[in-house]
Amino acid sequence: MQLPKYPLASSDALTTFEFISEGPNGLIHKLIQYQRTNLKNIYNLAFGDKNKETGEVDDTAISNNRDSEKVLATVVASVYAFTDRYPDAWIYATGSTRSRTRLYRMGITKYLTEVKSDFEILGEKGDDWEIFRENIEYDGFLVRKKGKNG
Amino acid sequence: MKIIKELKKRKTPIVKIDESLNRYDKEVLFPEKLEKANEMLKKVGLPKQWVAKSNS
Numbered sequence: 271m272q273l274p275k276y277p278l279a280s281s282d283a284l285t286t287f288e289f290i291s292e293g294p295n296g297l298i299h300k301l302i303q304y305q306r307t308n309l310k311n312i313y314n315l316a317f318g319d320k321n322k323e324t325g326e327v328d329d330t331a332i333s334n335n336r337d338s339e340k341v342l343a344t345v346v347a348s349v350y351a352f353t354d355r356y357p358d359a360w361i362y363a364t365g366s367t368r369s370r371t372r373l374y375r376m377g378i379t380k381y382l383t384e385v386k387s388d389f390e391i392l393g394e395k396g397d398d399w400e401i402f403r404e405n406i407e408y409d410g411f412l413v414r415k416k417g418k419n420g
Numbered sequence: 421m422k423i424i425k426e427l428k429k430r431k432t433p434i435v436k437i438d439e440s441l442n443r444y445d446k447e448v449l450f451p452e453k454l455e456k457a458n459e460m461l462k463k464v465g466l467p468k469q470w471v472a473k474s475n476s
Contacts, residue, residue, distance in 0.1 A: 275433070277433075277436065278433055278435045278436070279435065279436045279437070279438040279441065280435045280436070280437060280438065280441060281437075281438070281439070281441035281442045281444060281445050282437055282439065282442055283442070283445050284435065285445050286441045286442075286444040286445050286449075287435070287441075288438065288441055301444065301449060303444065303448075303449045303450065305448060305449075305450070305453075305454045305457070307454065307457050307458050307461055308458050308461065308462075309461055309466070312461065312466075314453060314454050314457035316449065316450035316453040316454070317450075318449070318450060327449045327450065329450045329452075329453060347431075347432075347433040348433075350431050350432045350433060351432055351433055351435050354432045360470070362457050362460070362461075364453075364456065364457070364460075366452075366453065384431075388431065390470070392467050392469070392470070394460065394464060397463060397464050398464065399464070399467035399468070399469065401469070409460075410457075410460060412467060412470075414470070
C-alpha cells in the first residue's frame, strides 16, 4: 500500500504486532493480535492501546491522536504480513462499538480497490454473510487472501 | 533509489521481529472480543459462498 503507515514489529509467529502511533497526544503503543477462534484457520483480529508501563491493553481507549487513517493503514499492512505467513487463514474483524465498526467499514471502503485485488471480503449482516458493498452497515467483516481459495 | 521505490510499492510490509512480543502470543489480549467472535461463528456460521468454494 502506498498510504502512510507506521513501522510494524511482530512476535516470531507473526500473530502479535506492535506499532507506535504519533500525534498531538504523544506516542501511543498499539497492539494487534490475531486470535485463534474455536474454528480451524479462523482468526479474530483485535487491536487496542498498550500501557507502556504495565503492558496491559485496552481496546476501548479513544486515543484521539488524529491519525486514524494511518492506524487503519497499518492494521491493513499487518493483514498482509499475517496472511503471507498464514495464507489459509480467514480473519474476522468487528469493532468494540458500532462506531468503531463503522470506522473499519470506512477504512475498508477507502482501500477497497487496492485490497480487493488481494483479498475477498464479506460483510456480516443480520445472521448472514454477503459480499462487501460500500455504504452498507455491517456488524463485522470476514477477509481471506485470494489465491487458491478464490 | 530503485530499491526504495520497490520497497514503497511492496504491499507486504517489512516487519521487525521483536521477541519481547512473543509473550503476548501465549495470552488472549482481548478476551471479550474473542468471545464475541466465537459467539458470532456459532450463531451466524461460516459463509456458504466460501465453504462451498473450498469444498469444490
